[in-house]
Amino acid sequence: MTYRTVRQFADAATPGELLTGQWQNRPSVLGEYKPYLDDRWNEGCTNAWKLCEEIVPLGCKGSYQRVRAYLHDKHTSPWPVTARPSSSRTVAGWLLRRPETLTEPEQLQLETARAHCPEIDALTRHVRSFATMLTERQGERLPDWFDAVRQDDLPSLRTLAAGITRDRDAVIAGPTLAWNSGAVEGHVNRIKMLMRQMLGRAGFALVRKRVLLS
Structure with missing residues (x-):
């Protein structure tokens, strides 16, 4: 037993801290679908076979035995067994992509994140609204977008809005008028x-x- 392992056991404040290790970072075939299983479990559905039948059409390659083992851990563990929350980089990737390009598991995980975090929910609405203005050339909606951003406690977006406001007329004209500096930039x-x-x-x-x- 190495010194590092000894210190890990000595410094652990709870039994759960002893369960951390490299093996926990290995990807699982149920990884993307655990939030869905957690939601269905909380709704009262604990039948492993039924849940397995529900996630297979979503693209899951996991077997009934894996689903059953995951649910068994949730039922018998003294600590809550839930899916790992998605990283901030992953959530940011979902927000910056077109909603229709997200897979069903990604949509489920994003909806779960939005339901548990009001800030992510507000950020999703503002980012998608801004993307729609740019792609559909609706620059006249930008002042309303500024007002909506100021009503939410999102410092990063407020900073962005403040920067855009300094060149408000030019920014509004960009996605509104038919003329642009594309040829010059080329x-x-x-x-x-x-x-x-x-x-x-x-x-x-x-x-x-x-x-x-x-």
């Missing part, structure tokens, strides 16, 4: 590429000629 990027290619290999006259002729 030429700028092209010129930068040519300059990087010829850096240290040609004088200004040759660079100028290539830019004009390309």
